[in-house]
Amino acid sequence: MSDETTSEGPAGGELDRRELLKKAGQVGAGAVAAGSLVGTAKAATKRSAATPRIKRGGRLIWGLESDPAHVAPFGGILTANHWAKEFAYDSLVEWDRNLNVRPALAEKFEIRSKTEIRFTLRRGVRFHNGKEVTAADVKYSVEKMLSPPLPGSISTVAQVPAIEGADVISKYVVRLRLKQPDARVIGFFAWGRYAPIVPEGLYDQINVSRGAIGTGPYRMLGYEPNDRVEYVANQRFWKPGLPYMASMQLKILGDEQARVAALRAGAIDGATLSVDIARSLAGDRNLTVLKGPNAAFRELQMTIKTGENKPWHDQRVRLAVMHAINRADIIKRVYSGEAEYSGHVPPGYGPWPLSDKELRQKYEKFDLPMAKKLMAAAGQSRGFSVTMTTFALQDYPQISAVVQSQLKQINIDVNIVAQEAGTFASNNGAGTFDWDLTGRGMRGDVDGYVAEFHPAAPVFKIWYPEYRNTRAWRGIGNGRIQLDPPKRVPIYKDAQRALMLNPVQIPLVAIKKYQVVRKRVKNMYVAFSDFNTGLRTVWLDG
Amino acid sequence: MGGYILKRIAFAIPTLLGVTIGIFFMVRLLPGDIIDILFGGDLTASEEVKEQAREQLGLNGSYPEQYWRWISGSVQGDFGFSLRNTEPVSNIVVDALPVTLELLVLGLVIALFVGVPLGVISAVRRDSASDYSARIGGLVGLSIPSFWLATLLLLFTSRAFGWVPPLNYISPLDDPIGNLSQFILPAISISVFTMAIVMRMVRATMLEVLGQDYVRTARAKGVDRRTVISKHALRNALIPVVTIVGFEIGVLIGGAAIIEIIFGLPGIGFTLLQAIFGRDYPVIQAMTLLIAFTFIFANLLVDILYGVLDPRISQ
Numbered sequence: 001m002s003d004e005t006t007s008e009g010p011a012g013g014e015l016d017r018r019e020l021l022k023k024a025g026q027v028g029a030g031a032v033a034a035g036s037l038v039g040t041a042k043a044a045t046k047r048s049a050a051t052p053r054i055k056r057g058g059r060l061i062w063g064l065e066s067d068p069a070h071v072a073p074f075g076g077i078l079t080a081n082h083w084a085k086e087f088a089y090d091s092l093v094e095w096d097r098n099l100n101v102r103p104a105l106a107e108k109f110e111i112r113s114k115t116e117i118r119f120t121l122r123r124g125v126r127f128h129n130g131k132e133v134t135a136a137d138v139k140y141s142v143e144k145m146l147s148p149p150l151p152g153s154i155s156t157v158a159q160v161p162a163i164e165g166a167d168v169i170s171k172y173v174v175r176l177r178l179k180q181p182d183a184r185v186i187g188f189f190a191w192g193r194y195a196p197i198v199p200e201g202l203y204d205q206i207n208v209s210r211g212a213i214g215t216g217p218y219r220m221l222g223y224e225p226n227d228r229v230e231y232v233a234n235q236r237f238w239k240p241g242l243p244y245m246a247s248m249q250l251k252i253l254g255d256e257q258a259r260v261a262a263l264r265a266g267a268i269d270g271a272t273l274s275v276d277i278a279r280s281l282a283g284d285r286n287l288t289v290l291k292g293p294n295a296a297f298r299e300l301q302m303t304i305k306t307g308e309n310k311p312w313h314d315q316r317v318r319l320a321v322m323h324a325i326n327r328a329d330i331i332k333r334v335y336s337g338e339a340e341y342s343g344h345v346p347p348g349y350g351p352w353p354l355s356d357k358e359l360r361q362k363y364e365k366f367d368l369p370m371a372k373k374l375m376a377a378a379g380q381s382r383g384f385s386v387t388m389t390t391f392a393l394q395d396y397p398q399i400s401a402v403v404q405s406q407l408k409q410i411n412i413d414v415n416i417v418a419q420e421a422g423t424f425a426s427n428n429g430a431g432t433f434d435w436d437l438t439g440r441g442m443r444g445d446v447d448g449y450v451a452e453f454h455p456a457a458p459v460f461k462i463w464y465p466e467y468r469n470t471r472a473w474r475g476i477g478n479g480r481i482q483l484d485p486p487k488r489v490p491i492y493k494d495a496q497r498a499l500m501l502n503p504v505q506i507p508l509v510a511i512k513k514y515q516v517v518r519k520r521v522k523n524m525y526v527a528f529s530d531f532n533t534g535l536r537t538v539w540l541d542g
Numbered sequence: 543m544g545g546y547i548l549k550r551i552a553f554a555i556p557t558l559l560g561v562t563i564g565i566f567f568m569v570r571l572l573p574g575d576i577i578d579i580l581f582g583g584d585l586t587a588s589e590e591v592k593e594q595a596r597e598q599l600g601l602n603g604s605y606p607e608q609y610w611r612w613i614s615g616s617v618q619g620d621f622g623f624s625l626r627n628t629e630p631v632s633n634i635v636v637d638a639l640p641v642t643l644e645l646l647v648l649g650l651v652i653a654l655f656v657g658v659p660l661g662v663i664s665a666v667r668r669d670s671a672s673d674y675s676a677r678i679g680g681l682v683g684l685s686i687p688s689f690w691l692a693t694l695l696l697l698f699t700s701r702a703f704g705w706v707p708p709l710n711y712i713s714p715l716d717d718p719i720g721n722l723s724q725f726i727l728p729a730i731s732i733s734v735f736t737m738a739i740v741m742r743m744v745r746a747t748m749l750e751v752l753g754q755d756y757v758r759t760a761r762a763k764g765v766d767r768r769t770v771i772s773k774h775a776l777r778n779a780l781i782p783v784v785t786i787v788g789f790e791i792g793v794l795i796g797g798a799a800i801i802e803i804i805f806g807l808p809g810i811g812f813t814l815l816q817a818i819f820g821r822d823y824p825v826i827q828a829m830t831l832l833i834a835f836t837f838i839f840a841n842l843l844v845d846i847l848y849g850v851l852d853p854r855i856s857q
Contacts, residue, residue: 225634226638227711254803254812258706261700
């Protein structure tokens with residue numbers, strides 16, 4: 001019997017934020033602000049009926065694949081930064097495992113106008129240092145989000161929606177002022193990555209690089225660079241009954257085989273592994289293999305710069321590439337079947353992405369004759385040569401090799417250059433590339449997946465100043481200021497369709513994420529967001 | 543002897559100065575800087591914001607200005623702050639140094655304690671079964687990459703015994719046995735190449751020395767075989783081995799990075815590699831300088847040891 005388990009990731013469903021906004025304005029303290037990025041509560045209901053008796057206590061050791069560099073609450077660039085700090089902090093609202101928006105430190109919020117949101121805080125919530133959470137703390141935190149001190153990077157400000165500032169209305173009510181209408185605000189707080197709530201004056205109290213004071217289920221004892229992060233249970237956590245474990249350690253084990261050995265020997269309780277390695281462990285009676293959809297997807301990115309006259313500046317060539325790529329073959333050969341078709345918004349991201357059927361049968365249909373026809377129409381039937389840079393790590397070299405062989409069929413001779421991450425980032429940021437095979441990750445709002453195609457994005461001028469797509473631009477511009485979620489869905493879908501018909505980036509596939517845990521680890525799931533959120537509610541059986 | 547040591551130290555100073563210049567500029571020749579890394583995933587940051595970040599991290603000013611700031615701080619023990627987490631670099635070095643030093647010392651001890659006797663046995667029992675075994679072992683040791691051996695050892699002990707070395711660093715002062723159990727596999731992994739080199743070098747020089755007139759004379763005088771080998775032959779055979787050990791320290795430090803990653807040891811190599819990926823200039827500079835200093839210092843010791851082993855050299 002296989003131990004491979006599909007983690008119940010975000011389910012499809014209708015966005016319910018309009019209802020949320022209405023309710024948030026009406027309901028009193030303690031009511032559930034039942035909004036959502038996605039999903040229904042069906043899966044959760046099924047699970048709760050079968051939940052066994054939860055055991056308390058115990059210590060879990062989780063293997064992290066890279067060092068977080070620091071655990072400062074604001075301005076952390078690396079994903080590992082949030083892996084390390086996510087258990088110490090909460091935000092005003094949060095996502096559940098199905099990416100439904102739930103109240104967190106704010107028991108409710110109210111959209112007072114297009115540029116004002118009021119949050120009412122839950123009373124009696126205490127930070128790890130015993131201080132009660134008040135509106136002054138939220139104001140301080142928002143100020144830090146807008147200007148993250150070192151060791152955070154000011155670059156994360158670009159991820160912050162159009163927040164102008166926060167004002168204390170009363171001890172438990174805070175007003176968020178926006179510079180302009182911005183639909184990304186709630187997603188930004190629910191994601192939490194850049195929006196933790198910390199006690200006022202935190203940066204004057206502790207070394208935030210190595211310690212944390214938040215309200216999360218676990219209190220951070222400290223971070224030892226290149227070594228580990230230690231946590232103990234927060235006995236005063238605001239969610240009754242949680243957390244279940246007494247303590248937790250995040251051990252940095254950069255080498256995948258070291259994580260496998262440590263898992264087998266019981267030295268760690270869980271870790272993220274690559275597809276093939278994880279599947280090879282399915283027969284181990286002490287281990288459970290979990291998998292789930294993930295926000296990360298791969299794509300082929302092109303530049304269209306002024307003064308250049310490259311073959312792919314012709315829309316027909318880009319469309320030919322779109323249809324010459326056989327994604328089913330990539331999924332089979334590179335990911336052993338564990339990936340999905342992806343548009344510009346990855347599958348699983350609520351109601352926002354285009355459907356699998358639409359992608360397979362229309363926009364990303366593998367159609368070699370059509371691709372050849374498009375190349376011929378563009379005067380490129382003899383093809384051309386192009387350099388495609390990619391990361392020299394993970395699955396990137398492999399997927400590049402498959403894309404290279406597929407594009408050969410329409411006479412595009414792809415020269416692959418695999419680069420170290422820093423070099424790749426440098427060239428990508430400066431736009432000094434022709435084609436990049438790269439990846440995307442989680443975003444707090446759908447806008448994050450398409451904003452770069454709009455001329456207002458600084459990177460647009462660097463990557464593709466000669467690209468034109470007014471239909472997509474209109475959608476992206478309108479979507480950001482449309483505060484009614486159900487009205488946003490068709491806007492963004494239309495923008496995506498426009499981007500697929502006139503592509504400048506070619507989405508490839510969305511990969512599944514694998515995590516392996518020891519049998520005693522209960523209630524763990526693979527989070528869509530690429531973080532280890534499941535550890536918040538894990539309990540240990542023995 | 544004193545003059546000889548002072549002369550060696552005087553040679554080391556310009557070497558170190560050259561190293562600082564080389565390190566400083568080579569790091570900056572790497573494509574991309576920390577700003578590119580920091581903004582790597584960000585598609586909306588403007589050039590002004592990037593420039594602000596550059597100033598925030600103290601990366602403003604010309605390269606000579608930046609070099610002067612760094613070198614004048616370094617001679618006073620101030621290596622600056624990490625660009626990734628604003629920790630003082632000296633703290634990072636102090637945390638990581640004991641781990642790597644212990645790994646190097648243990649690796650060297652294993653290499654010498656196994657390699658030297660094997661080389662002697664192999665030379666003394668030339669063309670015997672034990673000689674062939676040692677020579678084949680030496681070839682294997684030279685051919686096996688240390689990271690491969692480390693991974694194999696780790697997977698083997700986890701599968702066969704359900705055991706891996708303790709994950710969190712244990713100080714030898716707190717728990718010597720625990721510390722040894724943590725370092726034994728990494729030290730074996732890192733020592734195998736050096737062990738093979740030492741073995742082959744000892745064998746070759748012993749064979750040469752054993753054929754010398756003074757050894758034959760000692761034997762003719764009826765000196766006991768064991769004394770001839772240990773006192774007359776081995777001491778002279780060790781001079782080239784000492785040279786090799788000096789060079790091998792560099793090899794060991796290089797190998798330490800990957801071994802530290804595999805075993806999750808927070809040492810200099812692991813830290814340096816993370817710093818390179820993150821373009822954390824002050825940490826890269828300080829760590830590389832430390833490695834260069836260790837290498838130069840080890841070779842200085844080797845030079846001094848020459849003088850001890852063969853007084854003619856220091857004269």
